[in-house]
Amino acid sequence: NCVRSFDTEESDEYFATGFIVDKERGIILSNRHVVSPAPIVAQAIFKNYEEVELKPIYRDPIHDFGFFKFDPSKIKFMDLVQIPLCPEKAKVGIEIKVVGNDNGETLSILSGTLARLDRRAPMYGTGNYNDFNTFYLQAASGTSGGSSGSPVLDIEGNAVALNAGSTREASSSFYLPLNRVKRALKYIQEGKEVPRGTLQTEFEYKPYDELRHLGLKSTIEKEIREKFPEETGLLVVRIVLPKGPADGLLIPGDIVICANKNMIANFTQLFSIIDDSVGKDIELTICRGKEQIDVKLKIQDLHSITPNRFVEIGGSIINELSYQLAYSYSWSVGGPYIAESGYMFNCASVWCMSIITSVNNIPTPNLDEFINVMKTLSDGARVPIKYYHLSNVNNEYTSIICVDRHWHKFKIAVRDDTTGLWNYEEMPPPSSIHTYKPETAQIQTLDESLQPAGKIWPSLVIVNFCLPYNVNGLRNGQNTQVKTFGLFFI
Incomplete structure (x- = not known):
């Protein structure tokens, strides 16, 4: 169960597959969209129906894989077996079996033949999670929902790939190669952080x-x-994000020839150098038109632009705009991103996937500045907010929000991958409750010909109400009532 919307994920429940890759440490491999960057509650059910709690310990910022951890001592009635990761055994033409929880079945074994090792990563739609900067493998195994995270096995029982997606138009299924998975697992087994570098650039x-x-x-x-006699092409720059390390240095259409004087012909070769050079400079040799150019680039830490915290305020969830979503819209990374609009922003018609640029006329270029501004506002204060939606970044909108510090707590949650938990810190209560001075209404006088409407005209009011929680099917709305008694109205 994904219990909070966060980054590319929405709160929801789902089932999928995973498999043990380290039985001593209790490490299970699955997809990133299963492990999820968001807060989740997960359980693993083994073949003999023993059940254990899972803790998410790693999800790759870009590629579709992640790891859960469980306590092996909790399994009492079966011997655990781990599946070896053998990416080098993936060859065109080999027979494979996809073993997993296909379409909700307890166990399903689907057959296929590897047809491609160089398919482009599947696209799941703008604004959703999408993998990139990697090849995918392809076979006609016809997997469906629930098969995510299934091992793709060869005839000897080795995992040669990780099932990730499929297409509805054909029986084709798409598998993630295990080169980068195997590297990440080694770091996790050693108790180290997995180094991941980026140029905020997509190559194709x-x-x-x-x-x-x-x-x-x-x-x-x-x-x-x-x-490289087996290679049939090279990597080309497709997208360079604004304000990233490669902005102004690389342009779409640049052909990558070398990295640090080493010839490059595929994603694994290039990103092995990038991931091992976090915080350092590398030199790319590129062909731009008829010219050959050497470009020096500083590798950014990919984890630094991958959010691991969010703010809850007024029933809304705000996190820093991630590289994943910025890439999806070819936009710059960073800024308070509304993952869940909730009560406070819904009432102001500020929707999900919006970036907040200012609150109360104070700029909010990042999540820390947003937090600082919200701390200064009292409960009930009505303040202007400026924002734009990721689907139309050139149009900035202005709205008025009513700050809620009463119905919902103002909290900050930070993910701890050593425990798999999110640690909450509650912000201090507001210094005061905002009050408004009563105003005297001016009522239009109606002509005698419109009587008796003029007599009941001063009694009519419009009631706007916003519900902080949905109660008995009621939602936010407005109503008109007719008669007043003193200071009260019905």
């Missing part, structure tokens, strides 16, 4: 015929083909 794999149109010289093509 282009075949040689298209590269020639982009300016690749025949002499360079010949040299690369001789060094």
Whole structure:
């Protein structure tokens, strides 16, 4: 159960598959969209129906894999077995079995033949989680919901890939290669943080015929083909995010030839260098048109732009805009992002997937500034808010929010991957409750010909109400009532 909306995820419940990769430490591999960056409550049910609690200990910021941890001593009635990760055994033409919880079945075994090792990562839609900067494997195994996180096994029982998605238009299924998974597992087993670097740039794999149109010289093509005879293309820059490490240095269409003087022909080769160079400079040799250029770039820590905390205020959830979502809209990383609009922002018609630029006329370029501004506001204060929606970043809107510090607590949650839990810190209560001075209404006098309407006209009011919680099916709305008695009205 995903208990809070956060980043790319919405609160929901789901079932999926995972498999043991370290039986001594109790580590289970599954997909990122299963482990989830959001707060979750998860249980693993084994084949003999023993059940254990799971703690999410790692989810990759980009690629679709993550790890759960459980206590192996809790399993009393079966011997645990781990599945070895063997990415090198993935070859076109091998027979594979996808074993998992396909479509909610307790156990399903689907067969297929690996047809491709260089498919582009599947797209799940703008604003959703999407993998990129990696190849995917493809076979016609026809997996569906519940198979996420299933091992893709060869005839010897080795995991050669991780099932991740499928298409509804055909029986094709898509599998994540295990090269980066195996590397991450090694760091986790050693109790270390998994180093991940980024240039905030998407690369795509282009075949040689298209590269020639982009300016690749025949002499360079010949040299690369001789060094990598099995490769059929090179990496090309597709998207460079504004304000990122590569902004102004790389442009779409640049062909990557070398990294640190080493020839590069695929994603694994490039990102092995990037991930091992966090905080350092690397040199990329690129072809731009007919020119060959050396570009020096500083590798950013990918974890630094992957949110691990959120704010709860007025029933709303706010986190820093992640690299995942920024990439989806080709926008710059950072800024208070509304993951769940909740009571306070719903009442002001400020919807999910909006970025808050100011509150009470004070700029909020990041989550810390948003927190500082909200601390200064009293319960019931009505203040202006400026924001834009990610689907239309060029239009800024203004609305009025009524600050709620009464019905919902103002809290900050931070994820602790050593325990798999989220630690909450409650903010101090507001210094005061905002009050408003009563105003005298001016009533229009109606003509005698409109009587007796003029007699009941001063008694009519419009009541606007916002419910902090849905009660007995009631939602936010407004109503008109007709008669007053002194200071009260019905």
